[in-house]
Amino acid sequence: MPRHPRTDAWSGGRWKWLRWLSCAVALAVSGSSVFAQLVIDPGDEEQSVENVIPGGAFGAPEPSEDAVVESIPAPETSLSAETSLSAETSLSAETSLSVEPSLSTEEIREEIDRAVEARLGGIPRPRYIPATDLAPPRGLLLYKDAPRSGDFPFAAALGGYMQLRWLEFARGATTWTDSRGVVRPINNINTINLNRFLISFTGHVVDERLIYNFAFFGTSDGGARSGVVPIGMAGWKFSEAATLGAGVTQVPGSREWLSASPWNLGVDRSMANTFFRPGFSPGAAAVGSLLDNTVHYQAGVWNAIDGGTSGVLRRGTSMAWAGNTWWEPLSPFGFGYGDMEQHEEAAIRLGTSGVYGRTYALGVLGLNPEDTIVRLSDGTALALPGALGPGSRVEQFQYHLATVDAGWKYRGWAANFEYYFRTLNGFQGTGPFVRSSIFDHGGQGYLSWCFVPRTYEVYARSSVVTGPYGTGQEYGGGFNWYVNQSRQGRFTLEALHMNRNPAQNILYPYRAGSTGTAIQTQFMVAF
Numbered sequence: 001m002p003r004h005p006r007t008d009a010w011s012g013g014r015w016k017w018l019r020w021l022s023c024a025v026a027l028a029v030s031g032s033s034v035f036a037q038l039v040i041d042p043g044d045e046e047q048s049v050e051n052v053i054p055g056g057a058f059g060a061p062e063p064s065e066d067a068v069v070e071s072i073p074a075p076e077t078s079l080s081a082e083t084s085l086s087a088e089t090s091l092s093a094e095t096s097l098s099v100e101p102s103l104s105t106e107e108i109r110e111e112i113d114r115a116v117e118a119r120l121g122g123i124p125r126p127r128y129i130p131a132t133d134l135a136p137p138r139g140l141l142l143y144k145d146a147p148r149s150g151d152f153p154f155a156a157a158l159g160g161y162m163q164l165r166w167l168e169f170a171r172g173a174t175t176w177t178d179s180r181g182v183v184r185p186i187n188n189i190n191t192i193n194l195n196r197f198l199i200s201f202t203g204h205v206v207d208e209r210l211i212y213n214f215a216f217f218g219t220s221d222g223g224a225r226s227g228v229v230p231i232g233m234a235g236w237k238f239s240e241a242a243t244l245g246a247g248v249t250q251v252p253g254s255r256e257w258l259s260a261s262p263w264n265l266g267v268d269r270s271m272a273n274t275f276f277r278p279g280f281s282p283g284a285a286a287v288g289s290l291l292d293n294t295v296h297y298q299a300g301v302w303n304a305i306d307g308g309t310s311g312v313l314r315r316g317t318s319m320a321w322a323g324n325t326w327w328e329p330l331s332p333f334g335f336g337y338g339d340m341e342q343h344e345e346a347a348i349r350l351g352t353s354g355v356y357g358r359t360y361a362l363g364v365l366g367l368n369p370e371d372t373i374v375r376l377s378d379g380t381a382l383a384l385p386g387a388l389g390p391g392s393r394v395e396q397f398q399y400h401l402a403t404v405d406a407g408w409k410y411r412g413w414a415a416n417f418e419y420y421f422r423t424l425n426g427f428q429g430t431g432p433f434v435r436s437s438i439f440d441h442g443g444q445g446y447l448s449w450c451f452v453p454r455t456y457e458v459y460a461r462s463s464v465v466t467g468p469y470g471t472g473q474e475y476g477g478g479f480n481w482y483v484n485q486s487r488q489g490r491f492t493l494e495a496l497h498m499n500r501n502p503a504q505n506i507l508y509p510y511r512a513g514s515t516g517t518a519i520q521t522q523f524m525v526a527f
Contacts, residue, residue: 128141130486131488137488139159139160139202139527140158141155144203153205159200159526160198160215160526161196161261161262161524161525161527162197164193164522165267166521167189168518171186172516176514178378178379180380186513186516187511189509189511195219197217199215199216200215210235211235211243214231214232216228217231219507221369226369229369231247233248241290243286244284244285246283246285247283248282253278253322253403254403255418256269256270256277257269258324259337262488264337265338266446268520271444271474271498271508272418272442272443272465274505274510275375276401276440277401278306278357279306279370279372280307281303281304282302283307284300293328294328297324298324302319302320302321302322305359306359306371314360315360321357324351325353326349327350329350330347333347333409338448338450338459338480339412339448340450340457340482344411347409349405350406354401357398358399359396359397359398360395361383361397361429375502375503375512376468378469378502379472382424391430393430394429398426400424400425415446419441419442420442423438423439440466441467443463444463445461447460448460453485455481455482457480458480459477460476461476461477462474465503472498472499472503473500474498480492489525489526490524491522492521492522493520494519495517496517499515500515501514
């Protein structure tokens, strides 16, 4: 049979294959010698880590266009005729591959570790930004772009708080009677709960002016019915003077309502504030600061005064309008009602709020635990049948609220006051109504002294609500311990007596119509 010529790697003969192998070995020997001189030469103390770890490794940025990159020519190689042509000459591993190392194996590893650490040092890492004397904590900054490096504009920070509370309520009466003549029981309370928790994400995306704030908010107070609700907003920050955004936010109806829960002076907000204030609702708002950050404002339009149930299926098309403004003429007031920061110069805050809205009378709360039901001054829910007379039932009404407030801080002492004026009218539903308009008013006040700077604080508090259906009061006081001299960890013990309380909310110690004493122990942590 005829023999076919071979077409594989041996077709040129075994000796050609050996010549290729000898060339590869010689190139490897020469290349490793050059690498040893360029990278691990112990005499080169100025060697840059960029020459040890190639550019772009471990996600590090590539050199900029202005950087000067040194070009290293390929090493020259020469093969003797004897080496390249003689197939019988074997290459000695000892003579051909032996290169005297300049560094030990341990020293090479240390050099590489230092280079890797230097490269990783340029990668953004999470860092925590705590509270200051004038601003709440920004939280754990997970990522922030570096504009000079041409990064995509994006930033994200994680924050939130937890409020652990033990509430004991000892009733001073066994029953109360509402405006319809219905006798209702007053119960004792003894419960430990995760009263509030919030996890938030804040930052910007696409542009540093396109900001967002998104959070999950909830409580364990409702037991199996407890829910977690989304709140927050997104908007465009034109400047410090104006940010325009939309989302689910607080309707700005009072000063104490806008003070976030972690920074309350006592265990929680006052009875008067709980009775008068609006709640959360979807809407759009503008916020900002003017005149060298001495004048601040919030204003906008929302679905309702308490829009927890006012989604796209809500009844009607009416909206709620609200605004809040305050002035700090002497020095920055800071956050919270107390002066644990020990202002060396007196700080004063003067403010006012206003809310108007035509709203539906809610008989059932939404999922947001901060939702409230509008009540008469004896605690009767306005939406109940017969609340404004036998056979009557209010379905819709107009809500008007105005408030004024003042605050003062100086060297650990602080005093804060707010007064509320509320009118309900324009009732629609099943009549007749015994009243065409209802005017209620009341106020709250706090006095505190941080007697050990940034650590121990005592306070007294009181509030009152009065109207055509009765008057309710509360008074008490407590003690704050600021852990490690920070507002971000606070232990509070408080005693509060109430008489014919007209307010009610599951997050607060208030139950409509109740008389008695509440003892509350609380630990608050904010991050």
